[in-house]
Amino acid sequence: MSAANRLIEVKNICKNYALGEIQVPALREVSLVINPGDFLVITGRNGSGKSTLLRQLGLLDKPDTGEIFLANQPTTKMNELERSRLRLLKLGYIFQEYALIAELSALENVMLPAMMLEKTKICQKRALETLAKVGLEKKARNLPRQLSGGEQQKVAIARALINDPMILFADEPTANLDSVAAKDILNIFKKLNSEKHTVVMITHEPEETKYANRLVKLADGKIV
Amino acid sequence: MRGEGKIPFFLTARYLLHGNKWTLGLIIFLMAVAFVNLIFVASLFNGIIDNSNKQIINTYTGHVFITPAEGQDFLDHTDILLPQIENIPGVKAASAQMLVSASLKYKNIKGNWQILAIDPQLEKQVTNVSEKMLAGEYLAQDDLDKIIVGRQIAGGPDVEMNAFSFKGAQVGEKVVLAFDGIQKEFTIKGIFYTKFLDTDQRAFITAQALEALAPSLKSKATSVVIRAQKTGEEAGIVQALKVQNIAGQYLTWEDAAGLMSSVTTSFLSINFIMSFVAVLIAAVTIFIVIYIDISSKRQQIGILRAIGIRPYLIRATYVLQTLIYSVSGVALGLAIFFGGVAPYFKAHPFELPIGDSVLMVEALDINIRILAIIVVAVLSGLIPAFMITRIKILDAIWGK
Numbered sequence: 001m002s003a004a005n006r007l008i009e010v011k012n013i014c015k016n017y018a019l020g021e022i023q024v025p026a027l028r029e030v031s032l033v034i035n036p037g038d039f040l041v042i043t044g045r046n047g048s049g050k051s052t053l054l055r056q057l058g059l060l061d062k063p064d065t066g067e068i069f070l071a072n073q074p075t076t077k078m079n080e081l082e083r084s085r086l087r088l089l090k091l092g093y094i095f096q097e098y099a100l101i102a103e104l105s106a107l108e109n110v111m112l113p114a115m116m117l118e119k120t121k122i123c124q125k126r127a128l129e130t131l132a133k134v135g136l137e138k139k140a141r142n143l144p145r146q147l148s149g150g151e152q153q154k155v156a157i158a159r160a161l162i163n164d165p166m167i168l169f170a171d172e173p174t175a176n177l178d179s180v181a182a183k184d185i186l187n188i189f190k191k192l193n194s195e196k197h198t199v200v201m202i203t204h205e206p207e208e209t210k211y212a213n214r215l216v217k218l219a220d221g222k223i224v
Numbered sequence: 225m226r227g228e229g230k231i232p233f234f235l236t237a238r239y240l241l242h243g244n245k246w247t248l249g250l251i252i253f254l255m256a257v258a259f260v261n262l263i264f265v266a267s268l269f270n271g272i273i274d275n276s277n278k279q280i281i282n283t284y285t286g287h288v289f290i291t292p293a294e295g296q297d298f299l300d301h302t303d304i305l306l307p308q309i310e311n312i313p314g315v316k317a318a319s320a321q322m323l324v325s326a327s328l329k330y331k332n333i334k335g336n337w338q339i340l341a342i343d344p345q346l347e348k349q350v351t352n353v354s355e356k357m358l359a360g361e362y363l364a365q366d367d368l369d370k371i372i373v374g375r376q377i378a379g380g381p382d383v384e385m386n387a388f389s390f391k392g393a394q395v396g397e398k399v400v401l402a403f404d405g406i407q408k409e410f411t412i413k414g415i416f417y418t419k420f421l422d423t424d425q426r427a428f429i430t431a432q433a434l435e436a437l438a439p440s441l442k443s444k445a446t447s448v449v450i451r452a453q454k455t456g457e458e459a460g461i462v463q464a465l466k467v468q469n470i471a472g473q474y475l476t477w478e479d480a481a482g483l484m485s486s487v488t489t490s491f492l493s494i495n496f497i498m499s500f501v502a503v504l505i506a507a508v509t510i511f512i513v514i515y516i517d518i519s520s521k522r523q524q525i526g527i528l529r530a531i532g533i534r535p536y537l538i539r540a541t542y543v544l545q546t547l548i549y550s551v552s553g554v555a556l557g558l559a560i561f562f563g564g565v566a567p568y569f570k571a572h573p574f575e576l577p578i579g580d581s582v583l584m585v586e587a588l589d590i591n592i593r594i595l596a597i598i599v600v601a602v603l604s605g606l607i608p609a610f611m612i613t614r615i616k617i618l619d620a621i622w623g624k
Contacts, residue, residue, distance in 0.1 A: 055618060058530075060530055060617050060618055061616065061617070061618055080535065081534065081535075084529065084532050084533075084534055084535070085532065086532075087530065087531065087532040088531070088532025088533075089532070093530060093531070095527075095530075095621075099523075099527045099530070099621065100527075101235075101238075101524055101527060101528070102242070102524075103238045103239050103241070103242035103243050104235075104238050104242070108234075108238060112231075112234075112528075112531065112533070113531050113532055113533070115228070115230065115231055115234060116228045116231065116532065116533065116534075117228075120230065120234075143242060159531065163532075
């Protein structure tokens with residue numbers, strides 16, 4: 001894959017967290033390339049730095065040093081408004097705890113990012129289509145509290161997909177789900193990847209790595 | 225971006241529709257209580273000041289008050305002076321009063337009070353003492369041996385100045401008026417109770433009765449009380465008196481109010497200070513409540529930022545919410561005040577030595593306080609929302 005076609009290129013990023021007066025390294029000189037169509041799974045023990053890495057990739061946080069290129073654009077020097085725009089248009093992020101807005105229905109949660117770009121009616125139509133992709137169109141009017149964990153995670157996936165992002169990030173999306181719901185979610189990711197969506201997922205469940213076409217293992221903040 | 229302006233309205237509508245109704249209700253109720261407190265303090269003092277002003281005008285000085293020129297004891301030729309004054313535009317009526325240097329004796333109690341000789345018909349047109357009879361009747365034009373006394377002179381067990389009164393004189397009983405070496409017995413025809421302490425320490429006889437005792441005082445007065453057609457015309461009347469060169473010193477009711485004037489000034493200062501403190505307390509309370517409400521939504525704000533909603537739209541959402549809280553709180557507060565508080569105190573006024581005071585609120589006072597509540601609420605929404613949209617997204621989501 002030529003450099004021009006790379007979706008994300010991570011160059012020597014370091015991230016430290018302050019623990020009182022002590023700086024604890026979470027990422028040490030990590031470099032990585034993500035190409036279109038990848039289903040990249042990042043694994044590692046607790047505290048290995050995988051969630052920290054995903055947050056840097058998803059532009060939710062900034063590395064202390066190093067650079068992250070998104071479609072060849074350096075991102076670390078961008079201001080919050082530019083990063084916000086990239087998160088809205090180019091990236092989809094799925095949190096472990098679903099992170100839905102409790103007062104919005106499934107449909108409204110999904111259509112919210114699209115409302116930044118389109119008229120409400122168009123957003124509603126697209127949100128319903130996206131919910132259908134994850135098999136949840138019949139529960140479009142339900143509030144998050146009226147949905148199971150698996151269903152909430154499907155809503156979160158639909159929300160991440162609504163603006164047709166170039167890459168989906170999923171931070172341990174099955175951690176809070178039973179095995180049936182977890183399999184269901186993983187199959188959705190597999191299907192999305194087969195439809196040319198690039199997926200980057202974190203897991204510490206060894207059996208979930210089989211869904212990946214690329215595997216990255218982190219230990220002590222380094223790729224091993 | 226196209227259409228992003230609708231995001232705050234969309235989110236606010238959903239938060240109000242699906243959010244915690246108890247929290248919403250409590251916040252609006254708190255705003256309403258803070259607002260009622262703000263109006264109540266101002267309206268209480270406005271009511272006291274307005275009542276005090278009305279009592280001075282209606283029972284004591286009229287709108288304009290003429291006293292003899294410096295070095296003179298009397299205003300002369302009141303029979304010519306009064307029609308002249310009544311012809312001044314804006315004057316409704318004028319009445320001459322003669323302050324009698326006399327003492328009153330009832331049984332073994334003797335004392336000095338303000339005893340005024342008046343023309344009852346004219347006096348009825350300038351003061352409302354005739355409408356405030358507690359017992360008996362007001363003076364008639366030809367009463368030569370009748371006197372009406374204020375409640376504070378008549379006295380009684382529940383009278384404020386009982387110690388310095390006749391301690392229970394009744395209508396029909398006799399009092400002796402001692403004046404200029406002459407003593408004359410008068411029958412108490414009536415006892416009035418204006419609830420204005422200074423007036424209720426006065427007694428009135430007719431001008432005819434005084435003339436019978438001292439013929440030389442005919443057509444003389446120690447003061448002329450002028451009733452204007454409406455309050456606010458005093459300056460014009462004083463100017464006209466000057467132009468017509470009417471002898472005497474002209475005082476408006478405000479000039480003549482004396483002690484009450486300083487009390488009113490003090491009330492205005494107290495009103496200002498208490499209103500300021502009430503605004504401060506309301507501001508702090510509303511700020512704390514809104515701050516806690518919005519701070520509890522840090523995770524939500526973090527999520528909105530994470531999915532790419534611009535920070536200014538998030539801030540606008542919470543400002544819009546607090547705007548709705550405050551407008552609803554003000555509306556509820558107005559309903560509570562005008563539907564409950566004001567009617568209650570109209571039916572059960574505050575009983576003060578200057579009269580019964582009800583709550584009185586002016587449009588300007590209400591508008592200032594509405595503005596104060598809304599500005600405080602909007603700032604209370606904006607500041608925490610601004611702070612939360614500036615912290616790291618992950619810290620917001622994790623509630624750090």
